Structures are given as C-alpha cells and as structure tokens.
Amino acid sequence: MTYAITRRIASAALASAVLLAAAPLAAADWKPQKPVEMVIMAGQGGGADRLARLFQSIIQKENLSSMPILPVNKGGGSGAEALRYLKDKSGDDHVIMATLNSYYTTPLRTDIGVNIEEFTPLARMALDTFVLWVNADSDIQTLDDYVAAVKASGGSWKMGGTGTGQEDSLVTAMLETEFGIKVTYVPFKGGGDVAKNLVGGHIDSSVNNPSEALGFYQAGKLRPIAAFTPDRIDVFPDTPTMTELGHELVYWMQRSFVAPSGMSPEAVAYYTEMFEKLNATEEWKTYTQEKALMADFLTGDALQAYFLEERAKHGDLLGAMGEGS
Amino acid sequence: MELMAHLADGFATSLTSLNLLIVVIGVTVGLFIGAMPGLGSVNGVAIILPITFIVPPSSAIILLAAIYYGAMYGGAISSILLGIPGASTAVATTFDGRPMAQKGQAGLALIAAACASFVGGTISVVLFTLFAAPLADVALAFGPAEEFALVLLAFTTFVGLGGDDVLKTLMMICLGLALSTVGLDLISGQPRLIFFDQPGFYSGISFLVLAIGVYGIGEILYTIETQKSAPSVTPAKLTFGELWYGVKELNKHWKTMSFGSILGFFVGMLPAAGATPAALMSYGIAKLMSKTPERFGKGTIEGVIAPETSNNAASTGSLLPMLTLGIPGSPTTALLLGGMVMWGLVPGPMLFIEQPDFVWGLISSLYTANVAAVLVNLALIPLFVWALRMPFTVLCSLVFILCIVGGFAPSQKMHDVWLILGFGVGGYLLRKADYPMAPLVLALVLGPLMEKSFRQTLISEQGNVLAFIERPLSGTFIAISVIFFLLPMLKHVNRWLGRKPSPAE
Incomplete structure (x- = not known):
C-alpha cells in the first residue's frame, strides 16, 4: 500500500517535472x-x-x-x-x-x-448542405411553383424531416417565415426514412442533406428545387441556390x-x-x-x-x- | 435468363476459397454471438465492421452477411436452452422451444430450429433473387398509416390467438407500451418519464434490458424457488436417431414452413417492420391453422418451426429495402449500410445497375451462408445440449453472469444493470401471479413503432382518424386484425352456444 502510494506520488512528481521542462515539445510525444x-x-x-x-x-x-x-x-x-x-x-x-x-x-x-x-x-x-426536394413526378419545377403549390394547399402541405427542433425543422421554419407559408411538418426517425417517404408519395417535400437523397436523385425519383447554400453545389449544377433567387436562406x-x-x-x-x-x-x-x-x-x-x-x-x-x- | 447469368457470376465470386472460408468463419462467429443473451447480430456486425478492411469489399460484405445470418440462427439457441430470447426476433421461439427443452427434447428443438431457419432463409433468398427489383416498389407504397396497421395486426394475432388469459395479456401489453414511452419523444423532442432525473432514462428502456431482466434473472429466481436442487431442464441426449426423427417431423410441416417463409419475407421487406412482428404473426397463424392448437405453448415442434422459418426469412427480406432503397429494415442492416458507404458503394435504386458484381456476389453468398449456417449449427448442437447437463448450481451462476455482462456490454452503463435486476424481481413477482411475459416484452419493441406511425399519420392527415381505413393497404390490414381479434371470441361464443342445450337434456 505504502509502496503503491509513494510510487504514484513519485511518478506524478516525475511527470509534472517532465511536463514543466518539456511542455512545448511534449505534444509530439503523447x-x-x-x-x-x-x-x-x-x-x-x-x-x-x-x-x-x-x-x-x-x-x-x-x-x-x-x-x-x-x-x-x-x-x-x-x-x-x-x-x-x-x-x-x-x-x-x-x-x-x-x-x-x-x-x-x-x-x-x-x-x-x-x-x-x-x-x-x-x-x-x-x-x-441542405436542399429542397420534391418527388420527380410532381409538376413543381421551380421555387415559385413550389411556393404557389404550398399556398394553394392551405396548410395541408406535408413537409417531412427529422425530429422537431432538429435541423430539418429549423430549415422548414426558415422557409415558412421567408415565404409567409404554412406547412404540416411530419417528423421521421432519420433522413433516409424521409427520402423514402417522399419517393413513396407519403409526404410532399423534404429538406434532405444531399447524401440522404442522392441515390434516389440519380435514379430520377427526386427533384432538387433549390439549395440552402451561398454557391451552387457541384453535384447539382442546375439547381439554383436560395441566395441566387433572392432569398437569404443559408443553413x-x-x-x-x-x-x-x-x-x-x-x-x-x-x-x-x-x-x-x-x-x-x-x-x-x-x-x-x-x-x-x-x-x-x-x-x-x-x-x-x-x-x-x-x-x-x-x-x-x-x-x-x-x-x- | 439474364437473372441466371447474373447469379452465376455471383456464385463465381462467392465460391472462391477465400470467400467460402469467410462464410464459414462468419456464420460460426455469428452463431456464438447470437446464442449469447445480450449480444445480437447488431453487436456482432458492429464489432467486426472495422476489421473488414483487410479483405476486398465484396468479401467484406459477405463476411458481415454471414455473421448476420449466423446470429439469426444462434438467436434460437438461448431461447430454447435458457428461455432467454437473445433478440426480440427470438421471443416467439421461447413459447414452445423452452417447454420442449424442459421435457428433455432440447436437441430436437434445436434441430427443428436450425432446419426451419434453413428452409425459411432459402425460400426467402429465392424470392429475393427473383423479385428484388419489382418488390422495391411495394416497400415504397408503405407509408406511416400502413406501418401502423401492420403493427396492429401483429398485436392482434398475438392477443387473439395466443392468450390463455386475454385480460392478463392485455394488461401486460399496456405495461409494455407504458415502458416504451420512456425517453425522448420523437415528435416533440421532449423527455418523457425520466424517473428520478436519471440521465440513463433519456435513451429509453431497451428490449435487451427488459428481456434479460424478466426472462433471465426472473427465471433464475423462479427456478431457485421451485426446484431447489433439481436441474431446470431434463438432460437431453442427442443421437442420430433423433436427428433423423427431427427431419421426418419437419417434413410433416411443409405448410407451416412455406407460409412462415413467405410471410416472413414480405413483412421483413417492409422498412421498419422487420423480423419481430413476422415471427409473431407466423406463430399466431400456425396456431390458428393447426389441427391441434391446444398443444401450442406446451412444447410442440410446430411452435418452434413457425417463428424460426419466419424470422430468418424476414432477415433476408430486410436486406431488400437496404439495397434497393438505401433504407435499412433493422438496426443490423443499418450497420451493413454503413459498411457499404465506407466501401464507396451507394445503396439505392442505382446499386443494381451500377454495381451488379457486388449485389449478385452478396445474393449468392446468402445461399452459401445458409448452407454453412445450418451445417455448423447442426454440428454444434451436441455442444449446446451438453452445456445443459451442468449441475444446476453451476448453470445458474453462469446464466446470472451472462445476464449481467450481456446487459452491460451494449450500452456500457451500470444504469442498465440496475434496471435488469429491478425487472428481474418485478418479472419474478408477475410470473408468480401467472402473468405472461411475452406481451410485455413485445409491446416494448413494437410500441414505439406503433406510436410513431400513428402520430405521423394523424399529423399528415390533419387529425383524420379515418385515414387508416381509407387507404386500401392499411384498411385491409386493419380488417384482418379485427377478424383475428374477434375470431377466438367467436369460437368461445360458439362453444358456449353449443353447450347450452346440454343442461336441458
């Protein structure tokens, strides 16, 4: 017992001495x-x-x-x-x-x-990054189409995303404030789930990260409407950014x-x-x-x-x- | 015939000596991982995943799939031998597997489970091979309303067909549902039922903790009380005669097996459903269709075959949405998905077109993994049965250690260990009062899924409850569940009506 304690003190003392002496060099040694x-x-x-x-x-x-x-x-x-x-x-x-x-x-x-x-x-x-997505079968081609469609739905437009208070719901809230629209936010467990439900037609739009929707996009099942980035995303060169369209929405x-x-x-x-x-x-x-x-x-x-x-x-x-x- | 050419190419990959070796190692490791209560295929795949970089991607996914398969086979082992389901998918296997072991037929039950798993897995892989691509669309048609209806169906097959005491079953389901609400609410993100402000409750109560508690610790306490010195299981001998008898018995149940396989494949294919409701429904329906339903729950071989074909078929089915949609159907397939991303593969609709080598290599390895798993499993059965011949005092303490370690390992929190001990005592008391444990455990697993899909539907349909009936698929499921729920009651009424005239005579 005594031995262990003295040894611990000794090594602690040694360690701190080393630390004091070689503090700037120690980084490489740890x-x-x-x-x-x-x-x-x-x-x-x-x-x-x-x-x-x-x-x-x-x-x-x-x-x-x-x-x-x-x-x-x-x-x-x-x-x-x-x-x-x-x-x-x-x-x-x-x-x-x-x-x-x-x-x-x-x-x-x-x-x-x-x-x-x-x-x-x-x-x-x-x-x-975040992108606004709709099902490729829908008539919506541009952001204006999108806003018009949401307004016409009278609040029953289904936006899917992750849990309330998490990123997707924040982006949705930003959209609502910017365009003066109201959507029904349906929370799912994860981004992959959201994308699948959008392809299956159970929700009307999403704000998936590109990685979550990419597979479906390449298969021609989802359509990007606008990106929440200052510059266009390389993978979607034809998708305008919100900023380009005159809306300061970046997330x-x-x-x-x-x-x-x-x-x-x-x-x-x-x-x-x-x-x-x-x-x-x-x-x-x-x-x-x-x-x-x-x-x-x-x-x-x-x-x-x-x-x-x-x-x-x-x-x-x-x-x-x-x-x- | 393009299909056959692809499959042949796949076999060219999976039958190389390296890949064959990998499959055998994988299923053996998986078998043991699955047989340990507390360790399931999720843990197995998670542990092995980082090691897979030393082999090429196609071999790596084969290794992971082999472990996945092995663990599905192994899950039945602790259900039968110890009465502790190692995973929620194996709960239904305890209903008859455990009584069989108690009657001294542990070997026969294990043989039946292994062979049934093989049949279920194989039928399912064949379905997968033939219909993978078109079936992806079926999975897409499943929205929250359909999910809810399906889980409801699983519950009603259970209540309607399983119960000796419907009231007690319903009460245990309610208790399980209440426990399932502990933790963070998905919809509002707010914490619910955080007892004594313990941070451990934020992640909710896991299936494993409850199952190990009520089945493992509860069973130990119960056994100590009822049979102080006698072993909890009649020692079983295993002979080739028994193996032959097992295979012959199995041959009588082709109807149960093919039905279980097809049901398992389709339920497993639906994202979020998975093997647990599949095994449950298969058991319920097998009992309904059986000529001798009264033997269910008392150790009939059919009660082992039905859930085991179905849960293995479902584990193959759940690979389908993962590969074709990028949506994992179970936690384990979620990890496989992570692995695929690591190797630079993009799961989703394009995978079959862009990476045919990989996809068909994987599919063909499912065939080889199935064969390897059944052979390894059958070879190891004597070892498992031998373990039961240990003196009760030794076995009991071993099981206790397994329970505690198995409960601690996945989360590495003492919180879970205390919960296990608490549930153990609670489970023991409930068992003394003749409450069934299975509804409690299954409600905990299926409850969150049911609640989530119910609320998602109501949110997106603006509170319209009729949405569940208006949608064709979910309406059909709900109609079937109502029938399943009422059928046993009608039988009761029928019997009652039939008996009525007798006093008058």
Missing part, C-alpha cells in the same frame, strides 16, 4: 495508451453515424492513430445522453465526440445541465469533433493533428466531392468561437419557433 472512445451523438445507421464510422475506418486504414478508435452510439434524447456522458468524462484523454448541430440545439431546448463552452473543441471536418450542418473539458493540451494536440491528417486523405476528399459535403477544416479557438456564434444563432431560431426553453 500517444493514447488505450483504445479511444468515439462517442456519436446520434443513433446507429443515421447520416451522422455513417459519417463518424467513415472517419473511424479512414483513421484505422491509414494508421492515423496508434490505438484503435471505438465508436459508441449515444443518440438518446437528440444527443442529450452523449452530452451528459461527455460532461462526466471531464479530464479523460481517451474520449472524443462526433457532433452535429444538436450539439447546440439540444442544450438550448432541454435543460440537461450542460454548457458546451466547457468542452474542448478539436476539429470541424465539414459542413453539410449548414456542421460535422465536428470535440473532447471533454480538461483534456490535457498534449492529447488535444495529438487528436488535432490526427484530424488534420484525416482531412488530407484521398478517401475523405473523394467522399466530400461525391456526397456534396463542404470540407471546411477548422480547429482550436476559431472553432470554439464558431460554436458559440452558432449557438447564439440557433437560440434566436428556436426562440422564433417557440421551441427554446
């Missing part, structure tokens, strides 16, 4: 000592999950981490479960979390005792990684470098092109500033929807 847990803020099979597993596979394949990365889904409560979990892991160097926009909307909507300012930002990998889904509060700077440096290398791989570049993702790499303080700015924006959006707590 390596994970055990498998790294990659918490995913969403359930299995969804868009966020697929992307997180893609990252894991690239990391594994290209040997970017000395220890395996283990994905763990904690999708409960729109990510509330994951956020709580990360809060409890304070100071742990072997946990990272893949986030989406529920990173800020969930704590805004439900009181779960989490302040995202406390977490450590690692890297933003990409911004996902992104961020795909980033964060770590618990109090992660050691050496570990932060290690993971940041790992994601930097990941960002440069061929696989990732091909994927972003094919799936119409914007690879927009951002780290450190700039990323934290981005998170806080987005949180404020979403607070306003949710407030306007009457969803804020």
Whole structure:
C-alpha cells in the first residue's frame, strides 16, 4: 500500500517535472495508451453515424492513430445522453465526440445541465448542405411553383424531416417565415426514412442533406428545387441556390469533433493533428466531392468561437419557433 | 435468363476459397454471438465492421452477411436452452422451444430450429433473387398509416390467438407500451418519464434490458424457488436417431414452413417492420391453422418451426429495402449500410445497375451462408445440449453472469444493470401471479413503432382518424386484425352456444 502510494506520488512528481521542462515539445510525444472512445451523438445507421464510422475506418486504414478508435452510439434524447456522458468524462484523454448541430440545439431546448463552452473543441471536418426536394413526378419545377403549390394547399402541405427542433425543422421554419407559408411538418426517425417517404408519395417535400437523397436523385425519383447554400453545389449544377433567387436562406450542418473539458493540451494536440491528417486523405476528399459535403477544416479557438456564434444563432431560431426553453 | 447469368457470376465470386472460408468463419462467429443473451447480430456486425478492411469489399460484405445470418440462427439457441430470447426476433421461439427443452427434447428443438431457419432463409433468398427489383416498389407504397396497421395486426394475432388469459395479456401489453414511452419523444423532442432525473432514462428502456431482466434473472429466481436442487431442464441426449426423427417431423410441416417463409419475407421487406412482428404473426397463424392448437405453448415442434422459418426469412427480406432503397429494415442492416458507404458503394435504386458484381456476389453468398449456417449449427448442437447437463448450481451462476455482462456490454452503463435486476424481481413477482411475459416484452419493441406511425399519420392527415381505413393497404390490414381479434371470441361464443342445450337434456 505504502509502496503503491509513494510510487504514484513519485511518478506524478516525475511527470509534472517532465511536463514543466518539456511542455512545448511534449505534444509530439503523447500517444493514447488505450483504445479511444468515439462517442456519436446520434443513433446507429443515421447520416451522422455513417459519417463518424467513415472517419473511424479512414483513421484505422491509414494508421492515423496508434490505438484503435471505438465508436459508441449515444443518440438518446437528440444527443442529450452523449452530452451528459461527455460532461462526466471531464479530464479523460481517451474520449472524443462526433457532433452535429444538436450539439447546440439540444442544450438550448432541454435543460440537461450542460454548457458546451466547457468542452474542448478539436476539429470541424465539414459542413453539410441542405436542399429542397420534391418527388420527380410532381409538376413543381421551380421555387415559385413550389411556393404557389404550398399556398394553394392551405396548410395541408406535408413537409417531412427529422425530429422537431432538429435541423430539418429549423430549415422548414426558415422557409415558412421567408415565404409567409404554412406547412404540416411530419417528423421521421432519420433522413433516409424521409427520402423514402417522399419517393413513396407519403409526404410532399423534404429538406434532405444531399447524401440522404442522392441515390434516389440519380435514379430520377427526386427533384432538387433549390439549395440552402451561398454557391451552387457541384453535384447539382442546375439547381439554383436560395441566395441566387433572392432569398437569404443559408443553413449548414456542421460535422465536428470535440473532447471533454480538461483534456490535457498534449492529447488535444495529438487528436488535432490526427484530424488534420484525416482531412488530407484521398478517401475523405473523394467522399466530400461525391456526397456534396463542404470540407471546411477548422480547429482550436476559431472553432470554439464558431460554436458559440452558432449557438447564439440557433437560440434566436428556436426562440422564433417557440421551441427554446 | 439474364437473372441466371447474373447469379452465376455471383456464385463465381462467392465460391472462391477465400470467400467460402469467410462464410464459414462468419456464420460460426455469428452463431456464438447470437446464442449469447445480450449480444445480437447488431453487436456482432458492429464489432467486426472495422476489421473488414483487410479483405476486398465484396468479401467484406459477405463476411458481415454471414455473421448476420449466423446470429439469426444462434438467436434460437438461448431461447430454447435458457428461455432467454437473445433478440426480440427470438421471443416467439421461447413459447414452445423452452417447454420442449424442459421435457428433455432440447436437441430436437434445436434441430427443428436450425432446419426451419434453413428452409425459411432459402425460400426467402429465392424470392429475393427473383423479385428484388419489382418488390422495391411495394416497400415504397408503405407509408406511416400502413406501418401502423401492420403493427396492429401483429398485436392482434398475438392477443387473439395466443392468450390463455386475454385480460392478463392485455394488461401486460399496456405495461409494455407504458415502458416504451420512456425517453425522448420523437415528435416533440421532449423527455418523457425520466424517473428520478436519471440521465440513463433519456435513451429509453431497451428490449435487451427488459428481456434479460424478466426472462433471465426472473427465471433464475423462479427456478431457485421451485426446484431447489433439481436441474431446470431434463438432460437431453442427442443421437442420430433423433436427428433423423427431427427431419421426418419437419417434413410433416411443409405448410407451416412455406407460409412462415413467405410471410416472413414480405413483412421483413417492409422498412421498419422487420423480423419481430413476422415471427409473431407466423406463430399466431400456425396456431390458428393447426389441427391441434391446444398443444401450442406446451412444447410442440410446430411452435418452434413457425417463428424460426419466419424470422430468418424476414432477415433476408430486410436486406431488400437496404439495397434497393438505401433504407435499412433493422438496426443490423443499418450497420451493413454503413459498411457499404465506407466501401464507396451507394445503396439505392442505382446499386443494381451500377454495381451488379457486388449485389449478385452478396445474393449468392446468402445461399452459401445458409448452407454453412445450418451445417455448423447442426454440428454444434451436441455442444449446446451438453452445456445443459451442468449441475444446476453451476448453470445458474453462469446464466446470472451472462445476464449481467450481456446487459452491460451494449450500452456500457451500470444504469442498465440496475434496471435488469429491478425487472428481474418485478418479472419474478408477475410470473408468480401467472402473468405472461411475452406481451410485455413485445409491446416494448413494437410500441414505439406503433406510436410513431400513428402520430405521423394523424399529423399528415390533419387529425383524420379515418385515414387508416381509407387507404386500401392499411384498411385491409386493419380488417384482418379485427377478424383475428374477434375470431377466438367467436369460437368461445360458439362453444358456449353449443353447450347450452346440454343442461336441458
């Protein structure tokens, strides 16, 4: 017992001495000592999950981490479960979390005792885009057709999307305010489900991410009407943007990684470098092109500033929807 | 005949020695994963997925499909031997599988389950091969209203055909539905029934936790009380004679098997439905059509065959929407989908046109996986039966450890372990009062699906309840469920009417 304690004190003292002496150099020396847990803020099979597993596979394949990365889904409560979990892991160097926009909307909507300012930002990998879709069999060709059709329906127009208060419903709310229209918002479990119901004619339109609707688009079953991006998306060169059409509607889904509060700077440096290398791989570049993702790499303080700015924006959006707590 | 050419090309891929080896390894691993209560095909596929990069994509998907198949076969094993369904798809297998094991026919039940799985899987793969592309449109026709009607149908086959005590069954369904509302509401996103502000309740109560609790821990407590020293299962011997007898028995039930397979394939094909309602409906209908319905629930071989053909057929069926629409029909196929995205394949309507090698390689490997799974399974049955010959004191503690580890492993939260122990005690008390457990567990699985589709329909139809009847497909399902619900009551009335004159005589 005594032996163990003295040894622990000794090694702690040694470690801090090393830290003090070599703090600037230490970054390159730290390596994970055990498998790294990659918490995913969403359930299995969804868009966020697929992307997180893609990252894991690239990391594994290209040997970017000395220890395996283990994905763990904690999708409960729109990510509330994951956020709580990360809060409890304070100071742990072997946990990272893949986030989406529920990173800020969930704590805004439900009181779960989490302040995202406390977490450590690692890297933003990409911004996902949104497109307004209708069934290819419909007569709607342009945004004007669309607005007219929604108005003519008298509120019974069915817009499908993910859970209320999540990204799709925010984009829908933006549409409603901008055009002075009213739709019936039907929530589904995931983006793939939404796309399928649009093709099957059970809903009238959607605001799917391109990756979720791409398969059906290529098969000629879905028609993109307008993109919620500042510039046209490469995969859909003929689809105008909302901005082009004179409507300032831009919305992104961020795909980033964060770590618990109090992660050691050496570990932060290690993971940041790992994601930097990941960002440069061929696989990732091909994927972003094919799936119409914007690879927009951002780290450190700039990323934290981005998170806080987005949180404020979403607070306003949710407030306007009457969803804020 | 283009189809046959494609399939032949596929076999050229799947019959290479590497891929054959992969199939055998995959089904063996899957079998054990599926046989462990708590570990299902989801875990198996999730664990193996990252390892698949060392082989080419076509071999990788074959490996995953083999594990998926193996786990479906394995699910029956713990249902029969221990009475603990390893996955919700295997709940219906416990109804007769467990009583058979208690009568000393564990070996026969396992043989029946393996052979029935093989028949179900094979018929389903053949249907898949012939009709994959046109059937994708049927899956598309299924909206929220149809989903609701289908789940309702699954419930009514169960209430109407299964129950010895309809009132108790209904009460357990209600309890299960109440438990299924715990967690985050899909529609409003608000938390519901978060007991004592425990964050663990945000993710809801999983099937596994409840099933391991009431079946696993509850069963241990019950057995300790009722038979202090005697084994819970009559030791079974396994001989070639029994195998032969099993195959002969099976031969008598072609009607049940073919019906179960076709039903399983179609229900499994519908996104979101999957193998659980398929197995349940198949069991219910087999009982309805049987000449000896009174033997169901007491250990009849037919009660094992019906759900096992159907759930394996459904697991093949659920690959269909995944490949053709990019919509996974079950959590496991969702993971397979993730794997395909990783290898740069785009599941969806274009997959059959753009990646025929991959698609047909996969389809042909389903044939080989089926053959491998039944052979490996039959070879291992003596081992499983042997496990039952352990002294009760040893078996009991082993099962207890399996339950706790199996409950902890998927979520890695102690929260779930405490829940399992709580449900175990609760389940034991309910069992003493003769309440059936299956309706409780199944209501938990099907409840969220039913609630979600019900509310989605009402939202999109502006609150018009008649929408369920007005749509042709969902209207038909609802009509059938009403018949299923009333049929046993009519039988009762009939019997009552028939008996009435007798006192007068």
